[in-house]
Amino acid sequence: MKSQVILIDTLGTKTFNWINDKIRLITDEADRNQKSLISSTNINPKELINLLELRTASSLTELIPQQAIIYLDALLFAFYTHLYC
Numbered sequence: 020m021k022s023q024v025i026l027i028d029t030l031g032t033k034t035f036n037w038i039n040d041k042i043r044l045i046t047d048e049a050d051r052n053q054k055s056l057i058s059s060t061n062i063n064p065k066e067l068i069n070l071l072e073l074r075t076a077s078s079l080t081e082l083i084p085q086q087a088i089i090y091l092d093a094l095l096f097a098f099y100t101h102l103y104c
Contacts, residue, residue: 025049027058031067039072046078056082 025045049056060067068076 022054024055024057027056030058030060031062031070032060034070036072039075042071043075043078046075046082050078050082 025048027042027045030042046056048054062070068080071079
């Protein structure tokens, strides 16, 4: 990926094995190449972790510090990893 910022919109709204695989690849890419990762979801962060495959959830929780979770309202959450740009 050429971009320094990766955006995932509405993370966790659909759960299929191939989606988990892609999310894991994206989080690995962001981590290895120090890219920023921004995502939004309408799922509570704890529920999102339960929906994702264990390896994908583990990668995300390692990348996202607790202070990076933003509660936009009762139903919309966003998170970001370190902004390297």
